[in-house]
Amino acid sequence: MTKKPVQFRLNGSPAAVFVDEGQNLLDLLRRGVGDLSPKYGCGQGTCGSCTVIIDGEPRLSCLTLAETVEGQQVETTNGLADGPDLHALQEAFMENFAAQCGYCTPGMLMAAKALLDRTPRPSREEIVEAISGNICRCTGYEPIIDAILAASGQPTRRTG
Amino acid sequence: MVTVTTVDTLQEAAASSAGQAVFLGGGTLVMRSVNYGELSVPQIVRLRSVAALRSIRADGTRIVIGAAATMGDILRSSEVSFLHPVARQIGGPAIRNMATVGGNIFAPHPYGDFAVALLALDAKLRLSDGSETDLESLLAARDNEKRLVESVSIARPAGDDFRFRKVSRVKPKGVSVMSLAAWLPRSAGRISGARIAFGAMAPTPVRVRAAEAALEGATLDENGIAGALAAATQGLTPPDDGLASGWYRSQVAPVHLKRLLLGEGSRT
Numbered sequence: 001m002t003k004k005p006v007q008f009r010l011n012g013s014p015a016a017v018f019v020d021e022g023q024n025l026l027d028l029l030r031r032g033v034g035d036l037s038p039k040y041g042c043g044q045g046t047c048g049s050c051t052v053i054i055d056g057e058p059r060l061s062c063l064t065l066a067e068t069v070e071g072q073q074v075e076t077t078n079g080l081a082d083g084p085d086l087h088a089l090q091e092a093f094m095e096n097f098a099a100q101c102g103y104c105t106p107g108m109l110m111a112a113k114a115l116l117d118r119t120p121r122p123s124r125e126e127i128v129e130a131i132s133g134n135i136c137r138c139t140g141y142e143p144i145i146d147a148i149l150a151a152s153g154q155p156t157r158r159t160g
Numbered sequence: 161m162v163t164v165t166t167v168d169t170l171q172e173a174a175a176s177s178a179g180q181a182v183f184l185g186g187g188t189l190v191m192r193s194v195n196y197g198e199l200s201v202p203q204i205v206r207l208r209s210v211a212a213l214r215s216i217r218a219d220g221t222r223i224v225i226g227a228a229a230t231m232g233d234i235l236r237s238s239e240v241s242f243l244h245p246v247a248r249q250i251g252g253p254a255i256r257n258m259a260t261v262g263g264n265i266f267a268p269h270p271y272g273d274f275a276v277a278l279l280a281l282d283a284k285l286r287l288s289d290g291s292e293t294d295l296e297s298l299l300a301a302r303d304n305e306k307r308l309v310e311s312v313s314i315a316r317p318a319g320d321d322f323r324f325r326k327v328s329r330v331k332p333k334g335v336s337v338m339s340l341a342a343w344l345p346r347s348a349g350r351i352s353g354a355r356i357a358f359g360a361m362a363p364t365p366v367r368v369r370a371a372e373a374a375l376e377g378a379t380l381d382e383n384g385i386a387g388a389l390a391a392a393t394q395g396l397t398p399p400d401d402g403l404a405s406g407w408y409r410s411q412v413a414p415v416h417l418k419r420l421l422l423g424e425g426s427r428t
Contacts, residue, residue, distance in 0.1 A: 111253065
């Protein structure tokens with residue numbers, strides 16, 4: 001199988017790798033680069049667990065042909081924390097019990113980050129819309145919505 | 161084993177896809193097939209850059225949308241604000257940043273809700289060989305089409321003349337039981353030249369000409385639309401799938417058409 005060279009930036013750092021033909025970005029990140037934070041859920045665009053941010057937009061890494069990220073900026077959950085300091089969204093997910101099994105959490109975090117990057121104080125409706133492509137089978141979504149409200153400095157059901 | 165060829169022009173891509181390759185648009189359909197080992201042929205062709213095919217611009221009384229414009233591009237364009245309720249119904253935000261207008265035209269049942277709206281809006285397509293065709297003709301022979309879509313020209317509806325409705329079992333995002341779109345130009349309160357399109361009621365999005373004819377000269381009220389509701393499924397044999405049986409689709413289609421035409425229970 002022919003390998004193709006691809007260069008992009010992953011969480012701000014340069015990455016240069018060889019991709020297999022037809023390989024998706026999720027597989028490249030997990031097996032090629034060793035970033036295990038994005039998860040494989042459905043492989044068909046239904047669950048959102050593989051959500052990453054590419055050039056500022058949330059996208060599904062399992063449906064992205066790996067070689068198409070040449071020259072682009074890719075962000076994953078691995079890049080959220082700054083050393084020992086968690087990102088405000090990670091802190092809020094922890095404090096608001098927004099993760100149970102945790103499998104959807106990386107995708108939820110990236111969908112939420114893409115929202116807050118553009119809309120620092122989103123309404124509840126905007127939050128629901130932003131995570132509408134991400135499925136969680138544990139929490140019932142309300143703690144996740146609360147966590148995103150909290151991370152944006154807004155009252156939640158508990159604090160409001 | 162999949163091979164990927166990258167080319168610079170749509171014409172080169174069409175030449176490849178006319179041979180054996182599958183054209184990669186936003187990836188939401190093709191990459192899913194790759195992931196599941198279901199790609200019809202093991203060759204993909206893609207464009208190095210799609211920037212030139214993403215524009216959305218006015219063209220006289222019509223609007224031209226590049227085939228590579230994404231649902232996200234539609235939502236960011238004030239030129240096509242009447243299509244925002246349609247684009248918002250396609251997947252979640254991540255899917256909308258990937259799924260393209262051109263790809264939606266080739267999306268198999270039960271997908272393709274955006275194409276339903278395009279069909280109602282008298283869409284005319286510019287193809288990779290420089291020719292033009294109307295969307296209805298292309299859909300009728302879609303499975304054998306080897307040319308690629310370059311852009312889509314649609315009518316600019318006045319006021320509330322355009323309506324769209326998607327019926328699904330899962331909220332806020334779900335696959336269509338059916339989708340419906342109507343373009344209802346009116347003169348002195350009477351409908352003239354209506355176009356009604358259904359999605360998920362046939363193998364491709366389709367117009368319902370009997371319903372359109374029944375609306376000619378009618379007023380947009382209970383009495384005026386009665387003939388159109390009676391003809392709502394004329395000539396259609398809706399498919400069975402995991403979301404709904406064809407029988408169910410036939411039974412509820414007039415109900416949803418009524419809501420679409422009279423603006424009742426709108427979720428858009």
